Amino acid sequence: MPSCPALLISGPASGQGKTTVTAGLALLHRQLGRRVRVFKTGPDFLDPMILEHASGAPVQSLDLWMAGEHGCRQLLAEAAQQADLILIEGVMGLFDGTPNSADLAAAFGIPIVTVISAQAMAQTFGAIALGLAQYRPDVVIHGVLANHVGSAQHAQMLQDGLPTGLRWLGYLATSEHIALPERHLGLHQAAEIDGLQSRIAVTARALADTALAELPAPVSFHSLPACPQPELLAGMHIAIARDAAFSFIYPANVSLLESLGARVTFFSPLANERIPGDADALYLPGGYPELHATALAGNQASTTSIRAHASAGKPILAECGGMLYLLDELTDVEGTSTTMLGLLPGRAAMQKQLASLGMQSLHTKYGALTGHTFHYSSMTTPLQPEYHAIGPQSATAGEPVFRSGAIVATYMHGYWPSNPALIAAIFRGKTF
Structure with missing residues (x-):
């Protein structure tokens, strides 16, 4: 022990x-x-x-x-x-x-x-x-x-x-x-x-x-013997956006991808880096895209490569700020609107009041994924949610989860070790 x-x-x-x-x-x-x-x-x-x-x-x-x-x-x-x-x-x-x-x-x-x-x-x-x-x-x-x-x-x-x-x-x-x-x-x-x-x-x-x-x-600290993860993502290359605009990444999430057999690399949309051409899937985490909207919109190498990835039907998981980056338009607290990637129909606007805060869980055929939500933006979209997360002590609908082609997007920040099978399904583009 x-x-x-x-x-x-x-x-x-x-x-x-x-x-x-x-x-x-x-x-x-x-x-x-x-x-x-x-x-x-x-x-x-x-x-x-x-x-x-x-x-x-x-x-x-x-x-x-x-x-x-x-x-x-x-x-x-x-x-x-x-x-x-x-x-x-x-x-x-x-x-x-x-x-x-x-x-x-x-x-x-x-x-x-x-x-x-x-x-x-x-x-x-x-x-x-x-x-x-x-x-x-x-x-x-x-x-x-x-x-x-x-x-x-x-x-x-x-x-x-x-x-x-x-x-x-x-x-x-x-x-x-x-x-x-x-x-x-x-x-x-x-x-x-x-x-x-x-x-x-x-x-x-x-x-x-x-x-x-x-x-x-x-x-x-007593611990039980660890059970090895089945390599549900063996052979896959997953690209993760990571910079000042996209920085809300649990280290445990990255470790999980690697334990499932995936090769993980990072790139920076803010530095106008392209998503690796051989990436099989893309993760756009939360962060502060609203503070860097003009730079992100003008970085053609990044935007072009991400749009090409989406056009090829390759999976994208976008959480919170990553989801805002995929929308048609993002408006900051000063009222300035910036055109975003246009891969998800809809618009988001930052506000000074907290829009949502709390623990959330998403229940699917693979079981429950735990996580949380914390954001100051509101979003409108013609897309109908495929799921709604719920709170831990209530069945009241929480954050919506949208699916458009191979894109899965939500305000919820998931803690992926809580449901490795679901995460593997998402990055392999499977229904859940």
Whole structure:
């Protein structure tokens, strides 16, 4: 049974600094010569980009509903065999959602670091920390870290107000050299943050003076023997668009394609690269095509090659932003419309209000595919949905799934390891 020191970084709510602390810890322990594996709780693409930058390794998603307890257990056991430290960034507040970060920690016996923003707060900090520690008896609190602290005197006040039995781990001072900027989908993509490496390095230096510079106790991760995947995609070449416009890609999805026997290559529509001519299928993931619409529309080498791929009847799976790229037209929040690929009839418009958010599952003859939706655009199309996804606690229709020839398109971001047979069917152009 593999074991490895592990911590889950959480807090009372979003905006406490979980990503900042997790990234800083990852870099700190790398600098101490340790191998660090980082995970992100829940469906997320942006935080993992920053965490990967800090840890130097791909960041997998851990979600008891989307990936399943067995899937999470396997990922943790594999990491424990390779790493000296496992760090998991939680999602929202510690007890928010079903399942939530506390459920994950309890399922695998992982101690929790509670990060609490102490801005405009004094002794109430201790009350919040105590509430988090006592709310559920099945979770173990490793200690409390104060963030956004105004001064050393402020930190002492917070520490003095912490109830007996709760470990004070230290604090991070408020600093413009640490804070990570935000955008409507959360954090910016890692490549877009000015001085990202410097920000993470400053955080790492600050955390070096806290108790979090020490390794926690090891956690044992039991896993069942892995069942080899049948090579349902043997001999296939699958091209994936990957750049600043198309970056919402679960590493587990790519790994699945490879385990199914496919050869995977990447290309950049934003750099006007052609889809490889021998590609049997194409994946257009989500991202920010609306921020790069003019460039994408003008990149003739990419657009021509993708249209030729579609004209040849080769399969295309397009999720969220990838689907918008296939439409006739995309309008940004300023009202500027840009002609897109025209491979799916319809138009989409960005809006300032969130259009859809939540976990989703798609039920087909191959079984269920889990995933999530998160988008700020609305879409109109004459196409009739072939399916509708549904929410985990409701039979209410969720995101539509469209099929046009060999194109499958939806707002839903699928977690492909939840249904390898369905993914293989889609990329082979089969009905589902």
